[in-house]
Amino acid sequence: MDLNKLFNISDEVILLLGFTGPIGRQFATVFAESGCTLVLGDNSENGRDLAESIKKMNRNTEYIRLDVTDETDVRDAVSYVAEKYGLISVLVNNFSARPEGFYKKFEDSELGCWNEVLNVNLSAMYLSSREVSKVMMRQGYGSIINVSSVHGVIAPDQRVYGGSGLNSPAVYASSKSGVIGLTRYLAAYLGKYNIRVNSICPGGVNPGNVDKGFVDEYSTRIPLNRMADMEDMKGPVVFLASQASRFVTGQSIIVDGGQSIW
Numbered sequence: 029m030d031l032n033k034l035f036n037i038s039d040e041v042i043l044l045l046g047f048t049g050p051i052g053r054q055f056a057t058v059f060a061e062s063g064c065t066l067v068l069g070d071n072s073e074n075g076r077d078l079a080e081s082i083k084k085m086n087r088n089t090e091y092i093r094l095d096v097t098d099e100t101d102v103r104d105a106v107s108y109v110a111e112k113y114g115l116i117s118v119l120v121n122n123f124s125a126r127p128e129g130f131y132k133k134f135e136d137s138e139l140g141c142w143n144e145v146l147n148v149n150l151s152a153m154y155l156s157s158r159e160v161s162k163v164m165m166r167q168g169y170g171s172i173i174n175v176s177s178v179h180g181v182i183a184p185d186q187r188v189y190g191g192s193g194l195n196s197p198a199v200y201a202s203s204k205s206g207v208i209g210l211t212r213y214l215a216a217y218l219g220k221y222n223i224r225v226n227s228i229c230p231g232g233v234n235p236g237n238v239d240k241g242f243v244d245e246y247s248t249r250i251p252l253n254r255m256a257d258m259e260d261m262k263g264p265v266v267f268l269a270s271q272a273s274r275f276v277t278g279q280s281i282i283v284d285g286g287q288s289i290w
């Protein structure tokens with residue numbers, strides 16, 4: 029296979045769930061640039077407008093408003109895409125929730141918030157993977173990419189948050205570790221159907237508007253000496269979506285500038 033074919037995803041039908049945040053926009057943009065058929069699913073207010081701007085880059089872009097925690101929404105969306113395009117070659121589970129109370133200190137945190145985050149970050153990933161894997165089993169191939177976090181791999185260093193009001197709560201780390209466990213399980217289970225399942229574990233992304241004091245503090249803890257920017261997640265997702273990673277499954281690719289190595 030030549031170099032262009034290895035990374036060519038123009039014939040793929042990609043379902044990207046959760047695309048309005050800083051990482052989701054990187055994924056949506058690079059997929060749109062690839063020329064693939066791109067279906068963008070989300071439940072946020074600005075999803076439709078953002079999808080329209082991505083459609084200007086790639087006419088084969090479609091937007092579906094759905095709640096990833098709603099079984100009917102997920103079933104309907106998956107069967108709609110499978111029937112319309114005849115296949116789903118790549119599923120990217122990129123959604124996550126930050127409900128009210130998300131940033132509370134551990135001792136003040138509430139069970140309702142814990143359950144809500146787990147429901148989106150982990151249970152919904154089970155749901156979309158279950159529904160899409162049935163389509164992929166029928167077609168005999170597929171790639172599922174679950175977005176975890178460096179905090180699914182290492183504990184957050186509490187010293188970086190200082191007085192910023194930011195926090196990476198226990199439920200976030202727990203849900204993101206769960207994503208890695210789910211990824212391994214599904215990779216083992218679905219391997220015989222030629223379905224690969226991997227996760228990406230990003231470090232903190234600065235879309236350009238993060239408090240400078242926090243950015244500086246965070247950067248000192250990263251070997252590459254900076255937070256991730258709005259380009260850094262594109263390469264890894266194309267790698268996992270494409271034939272370049274055809275023998276890679278069950279892995280968690282840590283894209284953190286080296287944060288987790290020391």
Ligand SMILES: NC(=O)c1ccc[n+]([C@@H]2O[C@H](COP(=O)([O-])OP(=O)(O)OC[C@H]3O[C@@H](n4cnc5c(N)ncnc54)[C@H](O)[C@@H]3O)[C@@H](O)[C@H]2O)c1
Pocket residue numbers: 045046047048049050051052053069070071072094095096097122123124125148175176177178229230231232233234
């Ligand atoms: N941004 C970072 O610094 C960072 C770092 C590590 C990991 N991550 C992870 O990367 C992924 C993407 O992060 P991001 O910063 O681009 O996004 P984000 O956290 O800002 O947004 C998540 C997306 O999920 C969607 N979503 C939430 N609940 C939903 C629901 N019930 N139904 C449908 N859609 C729903 C939101 O509308 C949004 O598009 C997340 O899983 C996040 O945890 C982010």
